[in-house]
Amino acid sequence: MKYLTEYRNLEATKSYLKLIETTITKKWNIMEICGGQTHGLVKNGILELLPDKVQMIHGPGCPVCVTPLNLIDKAIELLENGVIVCSFGDMIRVPGSKKSLLEAKANGGDLRILYSPIEAVKIARNNPDKEVVFFAVGFETTAPANALSVLHAQKEGLKNYSILVSHVLVPPAMEAILDDKFCTINAFLGAGHVCAIMGYKEYYPLAEKYKIPIVITGFEPLDLVQGIYMAVKQLEEGIHTVENQYSRAVKEEGNLAALKVINQVFEVGNREWRGIGEIPNSGYVLTPEFKNFDAELKFGISNIKVPENPDCIAGQILRGIKKPYQCSQFGKTCNPSNPLGAPMVSSEGACAAYYHFSNNAILK
Ligand code: SF4
Structure with missing residues (x-):
């Protein structure tokens, strides 16, 4: 497959490993x-x-790892109060303070797992007597599609659609x-x-x-x-x-069409990061024009605050201070079947990567 197979070429990969070896003279942390x-x-x-x-x-x-615990509890609160909550699949097993979204679904909550927020707009259109919330989690990558869903809902005049925003930058x-x-x-x-x-x-x-x-x-x-x-x-x-290095996909100015959509719907605001705390101007919030699509305001759930699990050192792992195997719970009480923190659940989480793929050589 073009732009994929050639970037998995063993000989080319080895030649760059050799170049690194012959270039490096000091220890560097990257x-x-x-x-x-x-x-x-x-x-x-x-x-x-x-x-x-x-x-x-x-x-x-x-x-998924940096989405604060209280956002998951907010989504569960909505689910348990009759709202149709829509989410990407990677969020549903992440533990909240008491349970995950998947467990709330097992208790009867109407949780829909989607590939695109546009599908959530369709669900809102087809269920005019129900409130529909999309759990809008992610970095800058998912912001355009989430913004687009709001623009679609506005254009259609849907009053029963909103998003629970947790966008970080x-x-x-x-x-x-x-x-x-x-x-x-x-x-x-x-x-x-x-x-x-x-x-x-x-x-x-x-x-x-x-x-x-x-x-x-x-x-x-x-x-x-x-x-x-x-x-x-x-x-x-x-x-x-x-x-x-990634010039086959990245231009210096970015994707102008996507940026236009983001800037129409979102503005930069303070955001809390799981395990790290609040970082000023580190995320997106809805602009005043689109505040009526803000699920936190609409359902009055802004004040839900919960402490992090004290046994999980995800914050130190996310800041690069510790490696997953330095967590006392790694592979013991915490594993993919029984995750204590998001990095063990997510397909992008460092703890899950080490659990699934590492061998003893790395655990040094
Ligand atoms: S191994 Fe589990 S408990 Fe430890 S930091 Fe990772 S997710 Fe948290």
């Missing part, structure tokens, strides 16, 4: 932002093939990580799919302010080792700039 990249690194055994001088640190780029999270006193990161692999929407102009000031290389990188084995090589090369040469 954070891959996206959970999809973490899975690519672990699943393909790349962590074991990299020279010891490269330490990959897993970043916060798993949308990558650059403010990178800045919060870099400002952390425990931060040891020397370079970033930027999330290719996020930049396919947003472009990467906003990374230049970050690279300059923190003197840190940022390489926008894809998800296949060759993408990852090439991205790591580009970051190592910058570090060894004392350069800190933004480079685009």
Whole structure:
């Protein structure tokens, strides 16, 4: 398959691993932002093939993992009060404070698992006597489709459709990580799919302010080792700039049509990140024009607050301070059948990646 098979080529991947080995002279810590990249690194055994001088640190780029516990409880509250709640499949097993959405569904809640928020608009149209809420979770990548669903509902005059918004943005999270006193990161692999929407102009000031290389990188084995090589090369040469490894999908200016839709419906606001806390201007909220599509306001559930599970160190893992196997619950009380935290559930979660794909060589 074009743009896929050739990026899984073993010989080309090995040649970049060799280049990394011959270029590197010092220890460097490189954070891959996206959970999809973490899975690519672990699943393909790349962590074991990299020279010891490269330490990959897993970043916060798993949308399910960073969605606060209280948002899940809010969705469950709606479900238990007769609202049709629609969600992508990856959210439904994530534990809330008492139960998951799936458990609430088993108790009779009308939970619909969808591939697109546009399907939720159709459900609202077909059920005029019911309230329908889409659980709008994600980074910049899912924001255009969620915004589009609101525009469709507005155009159709649907009064029974709203969204429970938990959109977070990558650059403010990178800045919060870099400002952390425990931060040891020397370079970033930027999330290719996020930049396919947003472009990467906003990374230049970050690279300059923190003197840190940022390489926008894809998800296949060759993408990852090439991205790591580009970051190592910058570090060894004392350069800190933004480079685009994922040029087959990412343009500097991003996807202008998608950005237009996002900017019509959302504006930047403060957001709470699970395990990290509130980061100023780190997410999207609905603009005043679209506040009547805000499920939190519509159903008066803004004040639901719940504490995190004290046994789960997801916050430290999402900030790159600890690896999953350093959690005392990893593989014991916490596993994919009985997850204590979102990183063990999500297909992009670091704990799930290590549980499914790592071997003893990585657990060092
Ligand atoms: S292993 Fe489980 S308990 Fe530990 S950080 Fe990961 S999700 Fe949380």
